[in-house]
Amino acid sequence: MKKVVEVAKKVPTLFAVGLIMFYRMAISPLLPPACRFVPTCSEYGLIAFKRYGFRKGFVLTVKRILKCRPGGPCGYDPVP
Amino acid sequence: MWDIFKDWIFDVIQFFYNFCHDWGLAIIIVTIIFRIIVAPLMHKQAKSNYAMQKVQPKIQALKDRFPDDPTRQSQEMQKIYAEMKFNPLAGCLPMLLQMPIFIALFQVLREMGDRVGETSYSFYNLVPNLVQTPSGAFAEGFGTFIPYLILMVIFAGATFLPMVLQQLKTENTQQKNQTLMMGGIMSIMMLWISWGSPAGVLLFWGASSVIGIGQNQLTLARCRAQDKKREEEEALVVKPIEVNVERKEKKKRPKKKR
Numbered sequence: 001m002k003k004v005v006e007v008a009k010k011v012p013t014l015f016a017v018g019l020i021m022f023y024r025m026a027i028s029p030l031l032p033p034a035c036r037f038v039p040t041c042s043e044y045g046l047i048a049f050k051r052y053g054f055r056k057g058f059v060l061t062v063k064r065i066l067k068c069r070p071g072g073p074c075g076y077d078p079v080p
Numbered sequence: 081m082w083d084i085f086k087d088w089i090f091d092v093i094q095f096f097y098n099f100c101h102d103w104g105l106a107i108i109i110v111t112i113i114f115r116i117i118v119a120p121l122m123h124k125q126a127k128s129n130y131a132m133q134k135v136q137p138k139i140q141a142l143k144d145r146f147p148d149d150p151t152r153q154s155q156e157m158q159k160i161y162a163e164m165k166f167n168p169l170a171g172c173l174p175m176l177l178q179m180p181i182f183i184a185l186f187q188v189l190r191e192m193g194d195r196v197g198e199t200s201y202s203f204y205n206l207v208p209n210l211v212q213t214p215s216g217a218f219a220e221g222f223g224t225f226i227p228y229l230i231l232m233v234i235f236a237g238a239t240f241l242p243m244v245l246q247q248l249k250t251e252n253t254q255q256k257n258q259t260l261m262m263g264g265i266m267s268i269m270m271l272w273i274s275w276g277s278p279a280g281v282l283l284f285w286g287a288s289s290v291i292g293i294g295q296n297q298l299t300l301a302r303c304r305a306q307d308k309k310r311e312e313e314e315a316l317v318v319k320p321i322e323v324n325v326e327r328k329e330k331k332k333r334p335k336k337k338r
Contacts, residue, residue: 021266022266022269025263025266026270027182029239029288030285030292031178032175033122034121034171034175035169036172038132040172065172065176066173068173070174076158076161078157
């Protein structure tokens, strides 16, 4: 029973990681490259979701994408 | 509002159709034009990727030097990237805001059959019907299916190829295998997506990816050639002059004899 709950808890994270993977491989090559950061927003999102789980990973990723705009900071910005 | 926008995209494609009288070619021309517009950005990105790969050994060395000190590590990394003269692009947010353009384009390509009406919607005789999905063509028989199969393979291969090319030079076997496996899973997923998509969409997607890969390889090759040339020039110019600095045996100063 415990194992089932644990796996169920991971589902949103896995979903998010899958979505980012799909974006990186299928959609991103179609669009012009844009990210101002190292690691790029999608890499950052992958690491954040894997390290912190769904909720905190989501918040971190959204924050990062909001930062990635003209006039914002740029350069090296690792996942905390 | 949304429909006006979609009509406008359709008008653009139709404009090219009036030139070449072939819908498939019109789609490819639109793709190429779009790619040319974003080419400078792609070039910049590929260059910075190349530079990034060149500093990889430095970063690895850092990790070996301060294995238990993440703060120090990130400080040093900050320094390396600052030295690299990282040039900022527009950013992810404005690009994500442009996503509706792409969604509209996809919808137009999906609905193409209704919009085109009487004229045959084909890519010369290679792909007889661009509205048809591969699954639909499969139901009609294997002969009709072959061109769609080729489109599907190009489409799925175009997502897998960049990963293979990228991993070719990596020494790390574990990472290599992992990435290749991930790419394989993704390619299968792309095959599944393409199974239910109209051939016109696949044509656009595949053409765009193939052009992107080609451009990337071109830029990388040029960067490498430049590096090589620079190295050769440096070897020619700054070759240190070898001086023989061996000391001679010390002799005692001759003393005056009195």
